[in-house]
Amino acid sequence: MGPAPCLGLLLGLLALPATLGQRSSGSPINSSQPQSFAIVSFKWNHVKDPYIITLWILVASLAKIVFHLSHKVTRVVPESALLIVLGLFLGGIVWAADHIASFTLTPNVFFFYLLPPIVLDAGYFMPNRLFFGNLGSILLYAVIGTVWNAATTGLSLYGVYLTGIMGHLDIGLLDFLLFGSLIAAVDPVAVLAVFEEVHVNEVLFIIVFGESLLNDAVTVVLYNVFESFVAIGPENVTGIECAKGIVSFFVVSLGGTLVGIFFAFLLSLVSRFTKHVRIIEPGFVFIISYLSYLTAEMLSLSAILAITFCGICCQKYVKANISEQSSTTVRYTMKMLASGAETIIFMFLGISAVNPEIWTWNTAFILLTLVFISVYRVIGVVLQTWILNHYRMVQLEIIDQVVMSYGGLRGAVAFALVALLDMNKVKERNLFVSTTIIVVFFTVIFQGLTIKPLVQWLKVKKTEHREPKLNEKLHGRAFDHILSAIEDISGQIGHNYLRDKWSNFDRKFLSKILMRRSAQKSRDQILNVFHELNLKDAITYVAEGERRGSLAFIRSPSTDNMVNVDFSTPRPSTVESSVSYLLREKAGPVCLDMQALEQRRKSIRDTEDTVTHHTLQQYLYKPRQEHKHLYSRHEIMHNEDEKQDKEIFHRTMRKRLESFKSTKLGINHSKKLNKIHKRDRGQKRRNSSVIPNGKIPSENPVQDFALKEKDLEFSEPEDSNDYETLHLGKGVDFLADVTKQNFTDTPSGIDNPVFSADDGQSVYMKFSPWLSSEDTVVPSQRARVQIPYSPNNFRRLTPFRLSNKSIDSFLQADGPEDRPRSFLPESTHM
């Protein structure tokens, strides 16, 4: 089914409410006097408004689906343009059915419901560092640029008007300036919509986008000032009024910003205490930000600035405070609201244009407006960039300037403002409205269409999507410190100096107030990247596991051969010789495991728990697909998955680190280790020749068990080891303890890998079951050490040693078949 019939269906659906609305309003008497009790009554009027709104949203969303059915179209034509065209089309149909423009974009709806989500989204996901790094440039463009655009456009139009080309209009200088001020502002919605698809480099993007956000204050002030001037009449405008206008600019912009910051503070503070109401946690973000918008609006300050800064300021603390799930919820909800609002805005811009009542055509006026806004935008950008480049470190080049000039899109804000104008005060309101619509359509459709080819043609530096690298982050951090130190040493106050001071202040005071204690710990960006990378690795591993149809391989490098090892049933001790062999040969690397031993010792009390837990954990893989069918409004059941993910994560991490360790620690032990590897491998070969596939050709229940285990695909030596340790009991640990003393002085490698760095799970994790999987190794080591002391256990130990044949999975990690695998993630994310 192509998009066409689909669209037709939609249109039919849309025309329905319109006609229905007419009919039902035409015959009110019928419904008001019911003859008898109706089992089913048709209450259209009852649901009319929400129904229509919902239908429109549905249509807009469906339209989006339809657009994206064809990648060819969306790649060339920006979605915003498509939506406008669709709007025009739908508007035409509604008009044909109804002959009244019943659906238009009213300023009220726009400013109260559609704009805030978009701006909040912009603020909340604002790349702060980039934004503040370019704040100077952004402010210049936003303030001076907008004033310049407004003034020049208004004045030039007035100048041309005086020549008489436009014919007679009931219009004065102030009206022109008013028009200039509302048409001057670059629109955040349109800019976002178009630039998101273009992917220019981040500096360029942040400048254009930042400008479009911050110029709101200027627009609002200019608009209000000129509107009141028009209202009181030109003869009453005095110098004092003008001065008031300038003062009001500062009040409106700074006031709006302060309101935003205040609510950001409030929001961060609230989010610190939402630990027990996780389920409504995301709601706070939206509600409090929206309050900032409304408050600013109430105080006639710049609402856009308020909500922008609310988002910008709170993001760091809120993201640190709320749980990961909530954070995801916030992210998705925000994106959904914003992109939904955007869709609706553009569609309704199209629909609103289909209304003959508002159309007043004046070719000269409209054309000249188009020419002037484009020309003055270019001149303004060039002039300001020229000034800026004296100060900027990274120069804005000609190409950037072209894109910036061309990216000066006008949009719904201008339309909403012009629609707000009062017909009685501004006589030529309709002309302004029509011109604004033309300008918006022209910029969004024409410039939106052409900006992509332009960017390609000019070879504008594009954003490179690179994975975050740990090294990069580390060096970046080092840079910040070095640069601020150099500034300190040379006695200058610069960017880095300020940033340094701010982050000190933030760390010392703000974070303490606004962040949960646990969040303070993990908020470090480097940690985040680390965490992200690890997660990515873990996911790669799991994906790999799924590809192979088993997760088992993740657990241990040589699981394939070890599947059958299981609970410590005594086995024929045919291999005693090999054990002693190993004992003789492998005393060297024992130190490697000492930290693991210590780990073990720490968790001595939890051993039992751990084992139980561990076993349970193993089986958690089984019901993976199943979800708890419990309903609770206040709780989301996600424990299973979460734990599983975490386990996978930790296991993966361990593997990574182990393989790493054996490489890195090679500095100390390399030769020894290498020698041992070889032996080890020789050993392995021997073992496997004795017992093919590590399976003991034994009889009885054991095998049964082994088979079952295999089916479950969890079976692996860890279990057995844990059990073994359990059986062997404290004695082993104790002895290990003793032996540890002898070995710990050797610098041990990476102990207790990521986990302390991991947020919110520290205590649990430290003794967590899968941590003990590190001890995979330990029992064997320990056993080895321990055997001389307790010959009773000797026999029991042998079998699993044998089947475990790797003996030392640390060393195993270096095994040839394992190496490429363990480095797989790196190579994929490079």
Place this chain on the structure above:
Amino acid sequence: MGSAHSLPAEMRALAEKTGFTSDQIEHLHRRFKQLSRDQLTIRKENFDSIPDLEFNPIRSKIVHAFFDKRNLRQESDGLADEIDFEDFLTIMSYFRPIETSMDEEQLERFRRDKLKFLFHMYDSDRDGKITLHEYRNVVEELLSGNPHLEKEAARSIADGAMMEAASICVGQMGPDQVYEGITFEDFLKMWQGIDIETKMHVRFLNMEPIGHCY
């Protein structure tokens, strides 16, 4: 030296050598005298008098870099006890921003110099390799600003980073291969695609008489 720097000839020589303008040199010289308390040379202790530096987690590394002879473009190795103004300028010149007049080759050298400086900072034992141990030290210092972080976390981060470096530089390693540390070539490799020249600079050195807008 010292006061002799006001001589135009010497100034010009310095300007030529380090690429600073005479205004910048003059300014830095004033600062130098302030730091050295009108002495001809600066010793490590002089840096203690800078209050803002105190909170810098990698403070010692940075101060160290000033006295590292490798950075002073003398062939010799080791640590200097004191540095004179010329050395001071030399170190500072690592932080000059790129100039538009630079050609490809100059840019490349410029970049290399900056990276070399960084590399020396990490490679504290001067063996031409950033070993795991050295890397861990740096990371620990870097993260020391956060009191909640344990050393282990820092270490495992360093380990992760090292592993990443290994995978970038060596690719897939053989089973017996040992990655001993990041050499300067590897270091260059890691920085590929990151335009350090636009990052590693300090604005003031581009100083013009007008104040700071940002």
